[in-house]
Amino acid sequence: GGLARAKRSPDDIEALSAAARDLIDRQMFKDAAPLVRRASAMDPYHVPTRIHRAVMLAVDGQAPGALEELQHVADTFEDAYEARLYAGMLAMQAGDKARALAQFERYAAEAPAAEQPPMLRQGIAELKRELVKPTPLPAPVP
Numbered sequence: 001g002g003l004a005r006a007k008r009s010p011d012d013i014e015a016l017s018a019a020a021r022d023l024i025d026r027q028m029f030k031d032a033a034p035l036v037r038r039a040s041a042m043d044p045y046h047v048p049t050r051i052h053r054a055v056m057l058a059v060d061g062q063a064p065g066a067l068e069e070l071q072h073v074a075d076t077f078e079d080a081y082e083a084r085l086y087a088g089m090l091a092m093q094a095g096d097k098a099r100a101l102a103q104f105e106r107y108a109a110e111a112p113a114a115e116q117p118p119m120l121r122q123g124i125a126e127l128k129r130e131l132v133k134p135t136p137l138p139a140p141v142p
Contacts, residue, residue: 006035013039017048021082024052029059047073051083063090074106081110085117101127 006012006019016039023032036056039049050073058066067090074083088103104124108116 010038011042013042013046013049016042017046017052020052021048024055029056032056047077047080048082051080051086054083055086058086058090063094066090067094071103074103081107084110097127097131101131 002015002019002022006015009015016035020032020035020039023029023035032052033056036049036052039046040053043049051070054066054069054073057063057069067087070083070087070090074080074087084103084107088100088107091097091100091103101124104120104127108120108124
């Protein structure tokens with residue numbers, strides 16, 4: 001897999017990045033951290049590495065800064081749609097459903113269909129339903 005390739009080619013930033021993403025997606029953050037650090041040292045401007053570095057910031061409890069960085073990367077670089085997926089997840093964790101929906105919708109529009117998680121469309125539909133629920137009126141005060 002990606003990790004074996006990264007170990008065989010420790011100076012291949014694409015291999016490091018692919019392995020880091022695989023580990024992040026499996027929530028193996030401790031294993032991903034050294035790969036992200038190594039790739040960052042090789043090229044701090046490498047877009048996938050910037051995305052992974054932002055995810056690691058969130059893991060370290062710095063979610064607001066991570067969310068800003070992910071949105072910045074996604075808005076700045078073409079093909080950085082992966083950042084929108086992570087930004088949407090962080091916004092969901094923060095309880096900001098409107099921001100999450102906006103990020104997930106942009107991701108769905110920008111990412112190749114083959115790369116999109118199977119539950120994405122369903123999740124977007126569910127968020128839309130939750131966001132348009134009518135707010136119950138307060139009970140009349142007697």
